[in-house]
Amino acid sequence: MSHVFPRHCHASLPTAVAGDGCYLIDKDGKRYFDGSGGAAVSCLGHSNQNVINAIKEQAEKLAFAHTSFFTSEPAEELADLLIANAPGDLDRVYFVSGGSESVESAIKLARQYFVEKGEPQRRHLIARRQSYHGNTLGALSAGGNVLRREKFAPILVEMSHIAPCYEYAERDSAEDLEAYGQRVANELEAEILRLGSGTVMAFIAEPVVGATLGAVPSVPGYFKRVREICDEHGVLLILDEVMCGMGRTGYLFAHEAEGIKADIVCIAKGLGAGYQPIGAMLCTDHIYNTVKEGSGFFQHGHTYIGHPVATAAGLAVVKEMLNNDLVNQVKQRGAFLEQALQAKFADHPHIGDLRGRGLFRSLEIVENRDSKKPFDPSLALAGKLKKAALEEGLVCYPGSGTRDGKHGDHILLAPPFIASEAQLTELVEMLSRAIDKTLSKTIR
Numbered sequence: 552m553s554h555v556f557p558r559h560c561h562a563s564l565p566t567a568v569a570g571d572g573c574y575l576i577d578k579d580g581k582r583y584f585d586g587s588g589g590a591a592v593s594c595l596g597h598s599n600q601n602v603i604n605a606i607k608e609q610a611e612k613l614a615f616a617h618t619s620f621f622t623s624e625p626a627e628e629l630a631d632l633l634i635a636n637a638p639g640d641l642d643r644v645y646f647v648s649g650g651s652e653s654v655e656s657a658i659k660l661a662r663q664y665f666v667e668k669g670e671p672q673r674r675h676l677i678a679r680r681q682s683y684h685g686n687t688l689g690a691l692s693a694g695g696n697v698l699r700r701e702k703f704a705p706i707l708v709e710m711s712h713i714a715p716c717y718e719y720a721e722r723d724s725a726e727d728l729e730a731y732g733q734r735v736a737n738e739l740e741a742e743i744l745r746l747g748s749g750t751v752m753a754f755i756a757e758p759v760v761g762a763t764l765g766a767v768p769s770v771p772g773y774f775k776r777v778r779e780i781c782d783e784h785g786v787l788l789i790l791d792e793v794m795c796g797m798g799r800t801g802y803l804f805a806h807e808a809e810g811i812k813a814d815i816v817c818i819a820k821g822l823g824a825g826y827q828p829i830g831a832m833l834c835t836d837h838i839y840n841t842v843k844e845g846s847g848f849f850q851h852g853h854t855y856i857g858h859p860v861a862t863a864a865g866l867a868v869v870k871e872m873l874n875n876d877l878v879n880q881v882k883q884r885g886a887f888l889e890q891a892l893q894a895k896f897a898d899h900p901h902i903g904d905l906r907g908r909g910l911f912r913s914l915e916i917v918e919n920r921d922s923k924k925p926f927d928p929s930l931a932l933a934g935k936l937k938k939a940a941l942e943e944g945l946v947c948y949p950g951s952g953t954r955d956g957k958h959g960d961h962i963l964l965a966p967p968f969i970a971s972e973a974q975l976t977e978l979v980e981m982l983s984r985a986i987d988k989t990l991s992k993t994i995r
């Protein structure tokens with residue numbers, strides 16, 4: 552009997568014992584194609600020798616040195632490499648151990664920045680509905696995923712939530728894409744004015760929404776308008792690229808596609824590619840200097856920040872991406888996957904939307920394509936689909952519909968950047984079989 556407290560108490564899970572390229576292998580020797588990189592993590596597959604060697608070498612040299620006393624060579628080198636390849640004015644890197652820690656750090660940095668700047672009245676954070684920013688209490692407070700929040704609602708920090716940019720479900724048919732984008736971006740301004748312009752510290756958003764909606768990019772012009780509004784009201788723009796960053800969408804930083812500058816960016820998942828737990832928060836020199844010239848230090852920290860083995864892994868991962876031009880390949884392989892998904896599902900009676908960017912894609916499953924009506928959430932379709940896909944030998948990440956009836960179940964795909972066209976074709980075949988089996992059992 553397993554004594555591990557699993558994510559879902561009722562789940563009995565296969566035991567993973569090995570990784571081989573894009574595949575995971577369980578104790579019985581069954582191979583699973585990792586079609587979602589876990590949850591958009593394993594971008595280099597599971598057996599990248601350069602990353603493994605970097606981890607071994609660093610562990611043999613130096614496993615740990617506390618950041619109150621020391622910096623380390625891999626942390627410095629990784630920070631330099633990220634900054635050299637980051638867009639805009641991102642000039643400082645703060646390492647953490649994962650996505651939630653990165654978002655917590657961003658929220659606290661935004662607050663401390665305004666305190667040091669002499670604007671302590673700025674305390675509000677605005678986020679979006681149907682977003683996910685992590686499971687620790689601050690990050691969960693920012694997130695707008697109703698199901699993940701509801702049991703904890705009484706102990707969450709109060710934050711505002713405006714509309715996401717989710718045109719498939721929320722755009723009026725009479726409205727063109729641009730008008731829709733401006734309308735939902737303008738909700739940010741309305742909320743800033745409602746709270747009081749000088750009281751808002753930051754707006755946080757995922758450039759491509761991941762876990763809650765499933766690979767939803769914004770419409771053209773949306774983020775430009777968001778940036779303008781932030782500038783007009785002195786509000787910081789925090790972009791959460793924990794899931795969509797690090798090459799996943801065909802850009803090293805997902806917001807490069809929007810042509811805007813961020814004040815703070817959160818990354819994680821793809822940075823360690825699953826080889827080590829690592830995340831990072833990047834910010835501008837202006838924010839860093841304001842804090843430095845104020846208290847002298849960022850009043851935050853965790854024992855394992857800047858961990859030498861984790862940063863050595865991150866460094867090897869980013870070098871692997873850059874040296875092999877993987878980010879551009881994500882664009883090409885993403886286009887191939889998009890076409891394969893279109894060919895298979897464009898006429899499927901229950902696939903309402905196929906969307907995404909690069910190798911970050913999803914399928915929204917609906918009862919009725921014309922009305923976009925989702926299936927009843929009590930059918931727990933996404934969970935059943937995940938199980939059927941595992942039986943087929945495919946790992947794909949399920950997302951449940953929301954109870955407001957606006958958003959259906961979805962399946963998120965985030966295969967490794969090294970997946971071949973043949974493997975992507977096989978992914979689509981396995982997924983199609985899993986969808987058809989699940990639907991034929993669930994709906995009669």
Ligand code: PMP
Pocket residue numbers: 590649650651652654683684685686757761762791792793794795819820
């Ligand atoms: N932000 C986003 C956008 C995420 O997708 C996630 C994880 N799915 C997190 C934050 C939290 O990251 P972690 O699970 O590493 O704490």
